[in-house]
Structures are given as structure tokens and as C-alpha cells.
Amino acid sequence: MMLRTERLCKRLDSFQLQEISLEVSRGDYYVLLGRSGAGKTQLLELICGLTPPDKGKIILEGEDITRKRVQDRGIGLVFQDLALFPHFSVKDNIMYPLRIMKLPLKERVDRVQRAAEEMNIADLLLRKPENLSGGEKQRVALARTLVTQPKILLLDEPMASVDASLKDSIRRMLRRLNRNGQTIVHVTHDFGEAISLASRVGVMHNGRIIQEGTPGEVFTHPANRFVARYAGIKNFFRATFVRSYNRFSCITDNRTEFKLPKGDYPSSGLLILAAADVLLSRQGAAGVQINNIHGVIEDIVPSPIGYEITVNAGDHFFADITRREMDDQKYVAGEPVIISFRTDSLKLVGEGEEKKEY
């Protein structure tokens, strides 16, 4: 195990990190995903020692580093605002930690050159940070941290200051770094970043890690509505489950009834339904394992694939339809329609969600 935190707690002014336990293996690309204010940056600052924890332990390569000096931890951190030294050139920025390490001049120069070439900034070495683009600054900040050869690299929202068009190249660079063996902990609020980079994901909310696992595990079996929302799911139904002989069904809080496949259900819980699994028509769909729900179109909004249609059927349903389908069917707001979906499209999400949070 490369990094392990054991029940880390920290009370800040108006916020508290609570019992944070996470494990990052050597070579992992661990993404901490959460909204701003979830406590991600504070957790990074605890791990690297800029803030001391109130309780708990931080173990790096088997050694307890909880009370160790920041400078001696062997952890690299790239801040969200990059924190380049504005009075130094790019070369001096990258050289800064090497001077502290008192390396011979030749080795310093070699390391700066290698890092600059690896980050594709060799032609920027004499420039000042104020003359660099967001993407270039990002590369300089990474190079400056990587020359210290950290055991683990912490990245705080590394795409935040990068233009959308450059995000792909930064992503490729980070993937390459990780493939070359660099263990990375990456903090972001962007689900897409997590999916495209992570080998493991931890979802943070209100100072806690509420779900952890591979991206596949986390986003196909979200533990609660918050995680499901991150996966782009909008259809949520709090329901009471009913079993009558071999028929399984549930009734939502808004009195909509769904048929369910056979299964083990609690007395009540939260169901999710992906918008892509919802079919919209005027006549409904046939089949034993199909739910047909009558409702009225409330809103039609353009989306990347075509349109997102909101249907009010007591509960609100969100359905994605393509442009071609819209051209054929010409749905309009206020029109009665039927929502259809397979019973096994409904997924029960984990327990323990606090209703008041949503």
C-alpha cells in the first residue's frame, strides 16, 4: 500500500472532515470527486502536512508520517492555482527544489532539461510565468513538482486553469505519468475527468468519503442520489416496496406504481432510472416486464444528443430522445405521452442516504 489514511478528522472554521479513511495502492490513479466545498482540498492539505489533523493517522509506504515535517514527507502537491513563483523564470521555478536538495549543478541542469522535455516546455525555460498560457503554467507546475521525484503526486483540480481545448493533452500527459509508475491522487469536481483518468474513485460529500471503488463499481452502483447525480442520472424515486405472491412492485412517495423484477427489497428505498433507458411514445410499449406510465410533457430542452424531455406523471421523468426521433414525433409541451421502461432498468441504490441533503 502506498498511502493509507486512518479515520482522519479535522475541524475547520465552518466545516469538518470526518473519519476519512482511504487507501491508495502503488501505481493507482486515485480520483477524489466532489463538489466545491466538499473538503477535497482540505484533505490534500492534511495528507501533505500543510494542515495538521485533529485525529487519525497518515501512513505512507508503511511509515506513519502524521507528525512528520512537510519537507520530509516525499509528497508532491500541485495547487489548483499552480502557485508558480512569479519573480522566477520557468527554469528557476523548476530548479528551485533542486537547489534545496543541493544537487551538483550538472545534475540540476540535466533534471530540469529532462523534466522540461517530458512536459514539452523546453522552449519556455527563459520565460516568466506571467507570459505563459494556462496549459503551459500547468506543465511548469507539474515539472517543478516532478523533479523532486515524489513518492506520490497530489493534484488539486489540475484542469481548472486549462482551456477546454487543452484538457485532452493534459489528460494524456497525466495518464502517461501514471503508466510510467507515478502514483497520483487527483482532486476534481468533474465526473468526466474521474471517468477518463481514475483507476479508483472516492466520492466526497460534506467532509466524508461516501463511496469508493473502481469507476465502474461506483457509477453503475451508486451508493446514493448524490453519487448517482454525478453519473448523470436524474430520475430518482423514493419508494415503498410491496410483494404480493410472486409479484414485486413499489409505490413512490408521489403515488406512482412501478412493476419490479424479482429481488430482495427493503421496505423502502431509493430507485434510479437512467434517462437513456426511458422510452417516450404516444401508444406505450408491450411486454410483461415493461412499465408504462401516463404523463404530460412539461418541458423540452436541447441536449448534446438531441432533446431532454421532462414528463410530469405525478413523479417527474427525464427522457433523452434523438433529433431524428423529435423530427418524426414532433412532441410539444402539454401533450399527453406514455413513459416506458423495462422493470430491470430501475436500480435500487444503497442505504444510508440522508434525505435532508437533497
Place this chain on the structure above:
Amino acid sequence: MKGHTLFNWIFALLASLVLLFIIAPLAGMFLQTTTEEMRITASDPAVTRSVWYTLAIAFTATLLFAIGAVPLAWIMARRKFPLKNVVQGIIDLPVVLPHTAAGIALLGFLSRDGLLGGAAQKAGILLVNNGAGIAMAMAFVSLPFLINAARDGFAAVPERTEKAALMLGATPSRIFFTISLPQAWRSVVSGFIMMFARGMSEFGAVVIIAYHPMIAPVLIYDRFNTYGLSSARPASIIFILVALFFFVLFRVLATERHQIFRREDDATD
């Protein structure tokens, strides 16, 4: 638009009156002094000695007190501690004190019966009627200019850059000298020059600590009392010109030095 123009005219007039108020007495003093008077005063050893002495004492006082004032400014910018507002009040106190009152307070401290004066006398040093006492009087009234300017400079340094340096392995002292101070440099130098300028023009506190050796403001006052306006005027002009020259020179040198420091840093690689 007409109202806008009227507004501009009124403001321009008011601003001009204030500028005129500053320029008129100085210009009058220059115009009423003949070149012959200037030549005689400039070749008076008492005047030249006094001007150089003032500059040297003010510079030395600024330099020596900066050793403590700059760290104090950093602490005020970066640290949170109980009664910080009280400490800030203490720093600003010399600005609001009447300078003669400051001189009286200092005299009690620096005289043979005072805390510091008594200790200094045991070591064979006399602080009253002495350059050391004058330097302290100058520093007492001018320190807030350096501390407050440097504090603002340090506060404007992004704290993240200091944290980043810590993450890269730097010790706190290295961070101060390589990250904080270079970024706050302009404000520190600006405060240094303001302290120097304020110190060398001090009269009220200095005259109580030491009438002799005579610094330039005391000499000008002495000439005025003894010989009148026509004798004090050329001495004032010479002091103003020399002080202005050094004021500008230090600003230029400070900018140059900063650039040389950067070039040397590049050259080490």
C-alpha cells in the same frame, strides 16, 4: 455632458489650489535666494557637515532598524495572534504622537537615568547629545512608514507560493528570503525610502534628544533663530536639494539592484 465638464473644471481648480499651496512656498524660497547666498552657504563647513551627518545618521538608523522592522512586518502580515490589533496600534503610535512629546518620552528612556541610557552608560556609551540618540529619535518617529509598507507588501504575496515552496522542501527562512521578500521587495524598499526621508527631516524629537551635534533641520532652525530668514533660507534649499537627490538615487539604485540580483540568479545556472 455640460455638467460633466463643469465637474472636471471644479475638480481641476481645487486640485490646482492644493498643488499651488505645496509648490508656492518652495518656489518662493528658491526665487528669493540669490546665487551668491547659495554659494556662501554651500561653502560653509558647518552647513555641509550638518547635511552629510543628517543623511548618514538617517540612513544608518533606517538600515539598523529595518533588521527588526521587516520581520515584524512579516509577522503582522502572516501570523494571527491575540492582541494583534493592539500591536498594530503600538506600531502606528509614533505617527499620532506630537514629535516633541515623542522626544520627551525618548529622553526619559535614553538619558543616564533611563532604562537604555543607563545600561549604555555602563558600557561607556552616551546616548543623549550623540549620533546614537539622534538615530533613535529619527527611527522612533519614522518606523511606522517602513513597517506598514512592508506589511502591505508581504500581505500581497500569494500565500500559496510560500506553501508551494514548503512543499518543494524549503525551510521557513529560505522561503522568506527567496519567495516572500523578493515578491514584497518593492513595498519594502518603498517603506525603507519613506522611513529614511521621514527620519532625516525629523526636528521635534531630535532637538530634545540632541541639539548638538546639529542635524540639518536643527541647524536651519538655529540659523533662523540666530540670523533670521535670509540665513536659514539658503541652508534649507541646500538640504532640500541634497535630500531630493538621495531620495531619487535610492529609488533608482533599489530598482537596479533588484534587476542585478535577478540576473545573478540566472547566471548561477
